[in-house]
Amino acid sequence: xxxxxxxxxxxxxxxxxxxxxxxxxxxxxxxxxxxxxxxxxxxxxxxxxxxxxxxxxxxxxxxxxxxxxxxxxxxxxxxxxxxxxxxxxxxxxxxxxxxxxxxxxxxxxxxxxxxxxx
Amino acid sequence: xxxxxxxxxxxxxxxxxxxxxxxxxxxxxxxxxxxxxxxxxxxxxxxxxxxxxxxxxxxxxxxxxxxxxxxxxxxxxxxxxxxxxxxxxxxxxxxxxxxxxxxxxxxxxxxxxxx
Numbered sequence: 001x002x003x004x005x006x007x008x009x010x011x012x013x014x015x016x017x018x019x020x021x022x023x024x025x026x027x028x029x030x031x032x033x034x035x036x037x038x039x040x041x042x043x044x045x046x047x048x049x050x051x052x053x054x055x056x057x058x059x060x061x062x063x064x065x066x067x068x069x070x071x072x073x074x075x076x077x078x079x080x081x082x083x084x085x086x087x088x089x090x091x092x093x094x095x096x097x098x099x100x101x102x103x104x105x106x107x108x109x110x111x112x113x114x115x116x117x118x
Numbered sequence: 119x120x121x122x123x124x125x126x127x128x129x130x131x132x133x134x135x136x137x138x139x140x141x142x143x144x145x146x147x148x149x150x151x152x153x154x155x156x157x158x159x160x161x162x163x164x165x166x167x168x169x170x171x172x173x174x175x176x177x178x179x180x181x182x183x184x185x186x187x188x189x190x191x192x193x194x195x196x197x198x199x200x201x202x203x204x205x206x207x208x209x210x211x212x213x214x215x216x217x218x219x220x221x222x223x224x225x226x227x228x229x230x231x232x233x
Contacts, residue, residue, distance in 0.1 A: 045224040091160050108160030
């Protein structure tokens with residue numbers, strides 16, 4: 001069974017600075033998808049960024065980028081130029097490929113609470 | 119833009135009562151997922167539907183839990199004879215079917231509190 005581990009329960013960053021959130025996972029599959037989701041307090045979870053395992057190039061979405069190390073099974077999220085609105089719980093998630101429609105659910109880590117200091 | 123809608127937002131009930139939650143997915147999404155999230159944890163998968171068919175159920179889904187998605191549109195999650203351990207946030211998500219890259223869009227969740 002696949003597992004996702006986020007080893008940093010809490011992180012803090014100064015506004016405008018850069019922060020990196022760590023995520024490792026365990027799987028025997030060679031093809032899969034990885035996601036970072038953001039969950040602000042009392043608000044819905046939203047997708048930040050996603051990575052296909054077969055792509056070597058790291059995904060980037062504006063101020064958010066990932067460092068995907070497939071051999072090390074590591075998938076960290078870098079937030080540049082941090083803003084107050086970035087404060088939230090961040091969840092790393094794994095998803096198996098969906099061949100034949102047999103799988104589809106996300107496997108989440110326990111999350112990292114990010115605080116942004118003004 | 120109509121996202122995933124969940125009702126009610128909060129539900130407080132006494133132990134032993136039955137509760138039912140509703141989820142309305144994004145209209146063109148044929149996949150619908152239910153997750154449970156307890157304090158300090160990430161969401162845990164409960165079950166999912168493709169159209170009206172329930173394709174997968176987690177072992178977390180005891181026989182007190184039942185989910186339906188009649189006509190492949192909205193879904194309901196019912197918990198019978200609620201227990202203290204059922205207190206959690208119940209999240210619904212929807213997506214297009216695909217090869218796993220399709221992102222899941224989440225609703226605001228229903229927070230269940232058992233007295």
